[in-house]
Amino acid sequence: MKASSINTHIGSIQIGNEVIAQYAGVVANECFGVVGMAGFSVREGLAKLLKGENMTRGIQVVVTPAHKLRLDFHVFVSYGVSIMAVAENLIENVKYKVEDFTGMEVEKINIYVDGVRVID
Numbered sequence: 001m002k003a004s005s006i007n008t009h010i011g012s013i014q015i016g017n018e019v020i021a022q023y024a025g026v027v028a029n030e031c032f033g034v035v036g037m038a039g040f041s042v043r044e045g046l047a048k049l050l051k052g053e054n055m056t057r058g059i060q061v062v063v064t065p066a067h068k069l070r071l072d073f074h075v076f077v078s079y080g081v082s083i084m085a086v087a088e089n090l091i092e093n094v095k096y097k098v099e100d101f102t103g104m105e106v107e108k109i110n111i112y113v114d115g116v117r118v119i120d
Contacts, residue, residue, distance in 0.1 A: 004063045006103055015102055017061040024071055025059050027097045033086035038074040038114035068107035076115040087111045
């Protein structure tokens with residue numbers, strides 16, 4: 001498991017990238033217009049909506065050489081909403097909450113919309 005490391009005056013803190021991805025996934029699913037994370041099936045060649053514990057598969061966490069975070073999200077959005085508004089809301093919320101949670105700066109967030117779902 002890869003981990004992000006923060007050095008303090010009393011020691012070092014290591015946060016697993018999987019933990020960051022899980023937290024970011026929870027925050028993303030709380031955002032208006034986001035239906036869920038997307039996973040890609042190589043066998044079928046289709047993006048699938050992931051539920052619950054599998055949501056981290058739709059998120060990639062990269063720690064840059066400057067110890068900043070880069071997050072890539074593969075999401076499904078609700079039909080009829082502005083994709084631009086959803087993406088801006090997701091970026092703003094995730095950046096604020098992940099920086100507060102980890103103490104690390106989020107350098108970049110990339111959003112990939114892999115599908116649209118009609119919500120009842």
